[in-house]
Amino acid sequence: MSPAALSRRSLLLGGVTAAGLMTARARAGTPAPLAQPSSVVTTPPRQWGPHAPAPYLPDPDILAIDPSFSNLVYGNANIRLAWRGGDWLEGPAWSTQGRFLLLSDTIRAQQYRYLWETGTVSVFRDYSYNSNGNTFDAEGRLISCEHGMRRVVRWEHDGSCSVLADRYQGAPLNSPNDVVVHPDGGIWFTDPGYGDTIVEGHPDAPGGRANRMGRERWAMDGEVVAQFAGHARQDDHVFRIDPHTGELRAVLTQQQLAGPNGLCFSPDGSILYVISSGAGPGQDGPGGDQRIHAYDLKDGDVRNGRVFADMMLDGHQLGPDGMRADIFGNLWCGAGGPLGLCGVVVYSPAGRMIGRLRLPRGVSNLTFGGPKRDTLFMCAADALFTLVVNTQGAGLS
Structure with missing residues (x-):
């Protein structure tokens, strides 16, 4: 295994330790990585959960790298574990009208609803076709990316489902991943191949980049999504759906940005930010460059x-x-990496890292919510963490 083959999922799990990296790179004949930080967890080790003792204030896992970060956090707030019970949580989106947080579980193929008033979690949609990214538009309608059905859908107020995108230039999409709505109403989403796995959607076709030896059974009898497995795949794209015509247009190609994953806009909608992630689970090859890219709109x-x-x-x-x-x-930005470095990192508009939130595992995705949109919700493997902050989220979700 080469260093490039380390997947985005293993990084997010926080399971890529220095020893593991050293072993892998030694086998590949490459230099050993830097040593782990001298202190990677709270001392004494922090306990999490409803019955854990409250940590000290200010929270020792809220770390200011630049003094400006102190203006964005609330000194009397702790990072807290709000819920555990999923398999792999993604796509948190806040519903202003419903006053709840929607979550995807890409492995269980369910969507959950976290109620603001009680903090309880229930199943929102019992089968979501391995949905990943979610957002709510200006009318309060839920827009979801479905790995299993290779499509982006919108749930209308009457309960019906509208398919916004499922094909491009005559071929099925890969596995739409993250989705955001621009202030002009345009819907933007990324379409990497991360859903072409057994657990998160549909095994890749024999010879595909996530099933090169062809041993995975990709056309199982009776599977609802069997008809979507093994089709010809697109290159990775960042797409835009026109708010007036519904036209699907590729705005970034795989050659321009490999492994597109999370995306968001600046508060005024003038800048698009896109994350280029590494190879997905089981995929061969280097994937993206694991950086945040910016584009003027x-x-x-x-x-x-x-x-x-x-x-x-x-x-x-x-x-x-x-x-x-x-x-x-x-x-x-949610980030994976060695224990003590994984969690959330915060960048100023100039691209300077100004602070971070240290968590016991990597964060896949996050959003701002709550009635004042001043609570940060963070999805980390099977757990949901929260933090009250001294700022508010921009945009719709």
């Missing part, structure tokens, strides 16, 4: 692409996944 087109942040921390390459902007233009 004009009339629905992207230009002036550049690297916004390299996601390096203490000499380690973090694995970014999802992100959201606050009203001041700071980016809050």
